[in-house]
Amino acid sequence: MAGVLKPDTGSLELAGTPIVLNGPADAARAGIVSVFQELSLLPDLTVADNIALSSPPRRFGLIDSRAQRRIAEEALQRVGATDIHPLAPVRDLPLSRRQMVEIAKALARDPRILILDEATSALTASDVAAVFRVLKSLRDRGVAIVYISHRMREIDELADDCTVYRNGRPVATFTAGSKSAKEIVEMMIGREVRSVFPPRSMRPLPEQPALQVRHLSWANHLKDISFTVRPGEVVGLGGLDGQGQRELLLALFGALIGVTGEVEAFAKPISLAGPRKSGEAGIALIPEDRKAEGLMLPMSVRDNLAFAAMHRFGRFGFVDRRAEDRAVNEIVQLLSIKAPNLDGPVGSLSGGNQQKVVIGKWLLTHPRIILLNDPTRGIDVGTKQEIYQLLRTLADAQAAILLYSTDYAELIGCCDRVLILYDGALKGVLEGGAINERNIVARAHNLAIDSTAPTVPQ
Amino acid sequence: MTEPSRQPPVAAPPSPAHRPDWTYHLAAQRGALVAVAIFAAMFTLFACEHPAGFSHNVINTAANKGALLALVAMAQTFPVLTSGLDLSVGMIFVLTNCLASALVSGSPMRVALGLLAVLGTGLACGALNGVVVVLGRLQPIIATLATGSVFYGAALWLRPSPGGTVDDGFAEAMTGSLPGGIPCSLVLLLALVLVVWLPYRRSVIGRAAYAVGSSRQAAFMSGLPVARAQFVTYLLSGLFSAIGGLLLTGLTYSGEANAMLGGSYNLSSIAAVVVGGTSLFGGSGGAVGSIFGAFVLRTIGDLLFVLDLDPLWQPLFLGVVLLFSVGLSSLRLLRIKNRLDVYR
Numbered sequence: 001m002a003g004v005l006k007p008d009t010g011s012l013e014l015a016g017t018p019i020v021l022n023g024p025a026d027a028a029r030a031g032i033v034s035v036f037q038e039l040s041l042l043p044d045l046t047v048a049d050n051i052a053l054s055s056p057p058r059r060f061g062l063i064d065s066r067a068q069r070r071i072a073e074e075a076l077q078r079v080g081a082t083d084i085h086p087l088a089p090v091r092d093l094p095l096s097r098r099q100m101v102e103i104a105k106a107l108a109r110d111p112r113i114l115i116l117d118e119a120t121s122a123l124t125a126s127d128v129a130a131v132f133r134v135l136k137s138l139r140d141r142g143v144a145i146v147y148i149s150h151r152m153r154e155i156d157e158l159a160d161d162c163t164v165y166r167n168g169r170p171v172a173t174f175t176a177g178s179k180s181a182k183e184i185v186e187m188m189i190g191r192e193v194r195s196v197f198p199p200r201s202m203r204p205l206p207e208q209p210a211l212q213v214r215h216l217s218w219a220n221h222l223k224d225i226s227f228t229v230r231p232g233e234v235v236g237l238g239g240l241d242g243q244g245q246r247e248l249l250l251a252l253f254g255a256l257i258g259v260t261g262e263v264e265a266f267a268k269p270i271s272l273a274g275p276r277k278s279g280e281a282g283i284a285l286i287p288e289d290r291k292a293e294g295l296m297l298p299m300s301v302r303d304n305l306a307f308a309a310m311h312r313f314g315r316f317g318f319v320d321r322r323a324e325d326r327a328v329n330e331i332v333q334l335l336s337i338k339a340p341n342l343d344g345p346v347g348s349l350s351g352g353n354q355q356k357v358v359i360g361k362w363l364l365t366h367p368r369i370i371l372l373n374d375p376t377r378g379i380d381v382g383t384k385q386e387i388y389q390l391l392r393t394l395a396d397a398q399a400a401i402l403l404y405s406t407d408y409a410e411l412i413g414c415c416d417r418v419l420i421l422y423d424g425a426l427k428g429v430l431e432g433g434a435i436n437e438r439n440i441v442a443r444a445h446n447l448a449i450d451s452t453a454p455t456v457p458q
Numbered sequence: 459m460t461e462p463s464r465q466p467p468v469a470a471p472p473s474p475a476h477r478p479d480w481t482y483h484l485a486a487q488r489g490a491l492v493a494v495a496i497f498a499a500m501f502t503l504f505a506c507e508h509p510a511g512f513s514h515n516v517i518n519t520a521a522n523k524g525a526l527l528a529l530v531a532m533a534q535t536f537p538v539l540t541s542g543l544d545l546s547v548g549m550i551f552v553l554t555n556c557l558a559s560a561l562v563s564g565s566p567m568r569v570a571l572g573l574l575a576v577l578g579t580g581l582a583c584g585a586l587n588g589v590v591v592v593l594g595r596l597q598p599i600i601a602t603l604a605t606g607s608v609f610y611g612a613a614l615w616l617r618p619s620p621g622g623t624v625d626d627g628f629a630e631a632m633t634g635s636l637p638g639g640i641p642c643s644l645v646l647l648l649a650l651v652l653v654v655w656l657p658y659r660r661s662v663i664g665r666a667a668y669a670v671g672s673s674r675q676a677a678f679m680s681g682l683p684v685a686r687a688q689f690v691t692y693l694l695s696g697l698f699s700a701i702g703g704l705l706l707t708g709l710t711y712s713g714e715a716n717a718m719l720g721g722s723y724n725l726s727s728i729a730a731v732v733v734g735g736t737s738l739f740g741g742s743g744g745a746v747g748s749i750f751g752a753f754v755l756r757t758i759g760d761l762l763f764v765l766d767l768d769p770l771w772q773p774l775f776l777g778v779v780l781l782f783s784v785g786l787s788s789l790r791l792l793r794i795k796n797r798l799d800v801y802r
Contacts, residue, residue, distance in 0.1 A: 004679070023678075023681070024678060024679055024680065024681040025681035025682070025683065026681075027681065028681040034679075036679065040675070040676040040679035040680055041673075041676055042668075042669045042672040042673050042676050042677060042680075042741070043672055043673060043741070044668065044671070044672035044737075044740075044741030044742045045665075045668060045669060045672060045741070046482070046486075049665065049668075053665070053669065053680045053682065054680050054681045054682065056662060056665065058662070061657075061661065062657055062660040062661055063660045063661065063662065063665060065660070085477055085482065087479055087482035087483070088477075088482060089482075089485075089486070105680075
């Protein structure tokens with residue numbers, strides 16, 4: 001529909017007239033605007049340049065930068081992202097802000113048909129709410145919206161009609177609200193589900209912590225954070241997006257410079273001097289941006305899986321292909337990675353399978369402490385479920401797991417404990433039955449936990 | 459269920475929305491400003507140390523030499539912005555020099571037609587590059603290496619041995635100076651910046667070129683004319699190389715199919731572009747920086763001369779300056795707090 005792929009068969013009709021799209025430019029002219037999950041912003045250009053990119057305001061044939069800036073400011077205002085400077089280069093913005101720019105960009109194009117593909121995957125609840133307000137007002141003005149999401153709640157809140165697809169085939173179309181979430185999930189994965197999340201282990205945890213963090217601070221972003229993760233435990237990191245969760249994981253993995261405080265892995269102090277050192281200490285980080293930080297897209301699945309554990313396959317400075325193959329095949333089976341050929345480029349796999357490759361790559365290093373940075377962003381329900389199961393399996397095998405997620409349901413369903421960060425400081429630890437949405441939200445906004453409904457001073 | 463949705467982002471970190479505009483403009487131009495500063499420092503030293511003082515002649519000669527490289531560096535800037543590269547600029551420069559030495563002489567009518575033919579040839583060479591790179595989808599570096607060889611072959615065929623001539627009035631107009639001692643070549647550069655570069659930068663096709671250099675996929679997904687933008691950069695590259703060829707003819711009054719010259723301008727143009735603050739990865743920088751980059755490189759030779767150093771030192775000194783100015787742009791690496799930023 002966006003003109004990216006040429007259909008082999010079939011036709012497209014816009015308001016009753018058939019149209020042929022020979023590229024995204026055609027689609028834009030027809031009023032079809034898409035926001036893709038994988039961001040389509042230009043990192044070197046400014047926010048304003050990006051928003052006005054496809055039809056910039058012109059005066060005497062040239063781009064009118066003042067008018068462009070006004071358009072950008074209005075668009076940002078509409079989605080409630082007034083904290084973004086229109087002249088800032090997109091490169092400098094965090095992921096969630098970029099996504100807001102992406103949405104603002106789509107709105108500035110005045111779409112007749114708006115396609116959003118996982119457009120809110122990195123957004124916080126308040127951003128999502130602002131976006132939904134705009135979408136609803138667009139709908140009321142007669143804009144047709146196609147909203148693709150893996151978050152059931154968003155579909156419930158927004159959609160009029162739903163269609164479930166599986167493997168490129170429509171499974172069912174129904175009016176929103178006529179099916180239960182459980183029924184929908186069954187349609188999506190094509191089999192019956194009992195529970196999305198595996199049951200927690202009931203075994204008592206060893207006293208000795210796997211990871212001990214004391215008074216960790218970094219620049220202005222992390223403030224005096226202390227906590228422990230025990231072997232066999234899944235600890236969640238929650239809170240609003242951008243409160244230092246990512247930085248905390250990066251700090252533990254040695255990617256930040258100037259971190260103060262003590263970190264111990266299995267009672268041995270570790271230096272935070274870089275991913276190599278952390279890897280040696282048995283720490284693995286599943287990064288947030290799998291395309292940039294997790295995978296070498298053009299290289300084969302096999303190579304990608306073997307990279308992090310290369311030292312294990314080394315013999316006299318050469319790679320022992322047989323040991324490598326054995327380990328790779330094992331992990332492919334364990335994670336049921338669906339790749340037509342292990343020697344094909346990893347970039348050709350689906351998002352979910354790419355993510356499994358990233359996870360598998362680190363599992364090959366036999367980590368004892370696993371840090372995960374929003375691992376289920378933008379992947380399908382089936383794979384999500386497999387990942388939840390995997391996390392629990394790893395924990396049962398005595399791995400210590402620290403999971404950052406922007407999805408509250410995941411924190412609630414997966415974690416034994418949840419740490420809430422706010423403005424770079426640890427604001428609360430929820431445990432057992434106290435891990436529920438209300439508590440998480442309240443803590444995330446730094447409100448007292450006993451207030452009946454979170455209210456915020458304006 | 460609670461409604462997180464109603465809540466504004468309470469914990470908004472210190473908002474960048476209030477940073478004044480000019481800081482962003484300044485940051486965007488930092489690379490070019492560094493080149494300007496290095497040039498200013500070098501030129502001041504040069505002017506102070508020059509034995510003959512600051513005569514019109516000295517300035518004019520320096521300006522002409524600088525402008526020669528500046529034109530080729532501007533030509534190189536366009537493809538580099540799209541994260542391409544044009545290794546044929548030096549050869550187009552040589553080819554148009556040979557052509558001009560044959561065509562730009564005689565009656566005013568013939569001179570005018572000759573000029574058009576030379577510029578047209580530059581455009582044609584650029585168009586060939588564009589077709590090969592954009593439609594043929596070849597790697598720019600190897601495609602232009604090949605076409606450059608073709609252009610050099612044509613130049614050799616035109617001028618198997620050095621020779622030819624050029625119209626006096628035209629040569630004077632290119633290389634002389636205006637009353638008041640302002641070198642014509644600098645006026646030419648200024649005119650090109652005002653008439654071609656700045657409008658280009660603010661045009662949709664120019665914006666698209668930056669977009670392509672920044673992220674080709676995202677540019678395509680945004681519905682930008684990716685192929686056209688790339689094609690135009692090679693076209694402009696050919697045109698600017700041809701203008702450089704004309705200036706060279708005005709300076710030497712002859713044409714020569716000199717492969718060494720073409721090769722050295724190829725590499726110097728890339729160096730000038732980098733010193734001028736344009737990223738070889740594309741997406742940021744501009745032609746004005748490249749002009750100053752070219753002048754920096756050219757001033758080095760003059761500086762050695764007035765400081766009475768052996769000209770043999772020039773390549774070494776050139777390398778040091780190149781490393782230094784490129785190193786300046788990496789200074790930010792010392793300030794980063796996130797090791798991942800090193801690779802961004």
